[in-house]
Amino acid sequence: MDSRPARYAVIGNPVAHSRSPAIHAMFAQQTGQQIDYGRLLAPLDGFLAAVQTFRAEGGHGLNVTVPFKAQAFDYAQRHTPRAAVAGAVNTLVFQADEVLGDNTDGAGLVSDLQSRLGVSLHGARVLMLGAGGAARGVVQPLLEAGVGQLSIANRTPARAEVLCAEVSARIAPEQARRIAAISLAQAHGRFDLIINATAAGLSDAAPDIRPELLSHAAVALDMVYAAQPTAFMRLAHSAGCPRIEDGLGMLVGQAAESFALWRGVRPDVAPVYAALRDALAAH
C-alpha cells in the first residue's frame, strides 16, 4: 500500500493569500488523515497544464479559486448537481477513471448560517446582492435549504435576470418559483437575511441599497472576510442591523465540504473557525 500522504492543493492566481492550506492541515490533524495540501499558482493562461501536471504527479484533488472556477467546470467530466447549477467548480476529485467537479461554496454558506449562526432558513426571505460568480454558486443550496423567497438584486439588473433565467432552467419548477431578479433600487421591504455577494468591497464600497433594508434584517452577511469590517458590514452596523457577519465561516464550511468529499470524513469546523478568527484578529 502507498503510505505517502494523499496530495491536494488550492490552485488560483493569486493564491499566496489563501487560507486553505492552513484549514485543511487543521482538518487533517483533527481527523487523523494523512494529507499533503499545498498552493499551486497557475499562470493565467496555464490552468489546464498546471492541473494535468499535478494529476500526473499523483495529485488526488484540487480546490479551485479565482479566476479558474469556470475552467475547472469545463475540465471536469462529471458534475454534482449543485456544480451543474452553479456552472462553476471549486473542488476537483481525481478518480481512477474520471474527474468529478463539485461546488461546495453554497453548502459552506448554508452550514455556516444554520450551524454556527443558528439562522433558520426555512421559509426565510433572503435578499442577495450581486449576480456574479459568487452569487451564482450559492443560489441552489439556499433554495434546497428551504429559503422561501430569494430576491437577487444587482447593480446591472439584466445580469440578475440572466442569472435567474439560467439557474431556473436547471432547477425544479418549485424552486424556480422562489427566486426573482430585481434592481438594487427595487429592493425594499423586510428581509430576514441580506447577503452581500458583490465585488464592491474590493474598492471598499458597499452596494447602493436603502440602509433601512439593513435596519429590518435579522442578519447581514458579507461573503468576503477581513480583519476589519467591510464597507457593507459598516453600513449594516450604522443602520442598526442586530447581527453582522463576514465570510470566514463560509470559507471554513466550503473547505469542510471538500474535505468530506475527498476523505469521507466530516471535520468539526468550530475549532478551525475559532483559530482562523484569532489569527485574523492578531493581524
Ligand code: ATR
Ligand atoms: P464574483 O465572481 O466575485 O461574483 P464578478 O462575476 O465580477 O465577481 O461579479 C461581481 C459582482 O459584484 C457583480 O454582481 C457586480 O455588479 P454588476 O453586474 O452590476 O457589475 C457587483 N459589483 C461590483 N462592484 C459593485 C459596486 N460598487 N456596487 C454594486 N455592485 C457591485
